Amino acid sequence: MPPTQLARRFLRGQTFREWFVEFLQFCTVGLGAYVVDVGLFNLLAHTGLITLPGDQSMTAKIISVTVSVIFSWVANRLWTFKEKRSADKTREFAMFVLVNLGGMLIALGCLAFSRYTLGLTSQFADNVSANVVGLILGTAFRYVMYRYVVFSPGSL
DSSP states (O other), X not given: OOHHHHHHHHHTTOXXXXXXXXXXXXXXXXXXXXXXXXXXXXXXXXXXXXXOXXXXXXXXXXXXXXXXXXXXXXXXXIIITTTTOOSOHHHHHHHHHHHHHHHHHHHHHHHHIIIIISOOOSHHHHXXXXXXXXXXXXXXXXXHHIIIIITSTTOO
């Protein structure tokens, strides 16, 4: 496929500037969701304020991702993808949740690999594996899915 045809397909009718603004908005919302996710994760997993069932870090990550997903859906729907959002909020939210479950599984997979395969169980190791490596991989997955599936009326 020629580069210009590939670029047109990627931009989906947007100018490069419009796409870039959308991408910056996505990154801004993602930064907010990151603060919610990491802050809540560390509060629950490493302060001792609350005892969670099972592996404290794994359970804390599930809770923190859940809260950050709800924040992210609202912000992306109302700001980043406001021109592309679906009238069917239920379908859109269900797709958003499924995509974020995929993103959460990526972060949990990185955390589990670090803890159970590499034996790294410190707060620092937990944060690098779940909130740096897992976040980078999960963010790439989420952006593609949001743009082409979730906030794309008529898809799927």
